[in-house]
Amino acid sequence: MVSVAEDRLSSLFDRAGAVPDPELPVLSLAELGVVRGVEETAPGRVEVRLTPTYTGCPALEAMAADIEQALREEEGVTDVTVRTVLSPAWSTDDITPEGRRKLAEFGIAPPRSTRERAAGPVALDLGPTRLGSGTPGAAGTAAPYAETTDEPVHCPHCGSTATSLLSRFSSTACKALRRCDTCSEPFDHFKEL
Template sequence: MVTATTPLETELLRLAGSVPDPELPVLTLAELGVVRAVRLRGADAVEVELTPTYTGCPAVEAMALDIERVLREHGMREIAVRTVLSPAWSTDDITAEGRRKLREFGIAPPRMRTAAEPVPLELGPTRTRQARTESVDCPHCGSADTELLSRFSSTACKALWRCLACREPFDHFKEV
């Protein structure tokens, strides 16, 4: 739920959302879906609500500083970036454009799920070939013939996979 009510709040929301994600600079914060609201608190004061991808996300401070810098450059003197944990961020918050950019960047985007569909959690061997219904399509060649190499990759929100068709490794943004 992204909120802005005045034309200036809409513009400030656009500016805050245009900030690149510090861990995935191919995506903006709007495409990632973490900027939730912008509220004016005076002629040159604004509050921005930011929901991290997970509670302990180390990039929140960098995001907040980058948002503050961009909004200061556009005339805001007082900027408060507030972390909001409810409602929790979900991979469903990533925009279609964000998913496209992840795929082009070589990261398999998270699968879309319905609100009633739970995110599966499986414990077992690290290296597993997934059943066809649970495969992650390779962002390089599109093959569904892939295997999980590690449940964690360069960041906690990604897993490391390998395509068995083109043999390329790739990250998959986990569903949350």
């Protein structure tokens, strides 16, 4: 049987997790996987643990303010503290299956799985942020950055796996800009981390 305290914590966690991501409002913070926990430290006092998608994420302040507002207005909490936790680090594997589905429906290719990557250092290529014109890697153009997995990026418009990287960065630092070689539509790809 669930205690009243456990039921209350579950309700607080659900409410904090239901807050939309400020950069990708199609996703809730729970679907993004950044709400790590909620604790009621005293009557009317709640602490929410939040992990940013990357250190220095500009949306972190907006997330915290939106969580505070939601818990005050909808759960009646008078004192809300949102604490940033960096360990364990957030990974794109923390995005829920529902979140991945919503990204694709919104026209953003979801990140590929990184669970099978070897542990340890990750190679970092500090090449140009924009690739040359034409097909990446073709003669006379810049080679694409090293992919973290052999799994192809699917076009969210037509489903094709024939896609090309146009730029390592898109509207936000966590997304790359790609183009479908089949339907020719450009699209964002939520990069793996």
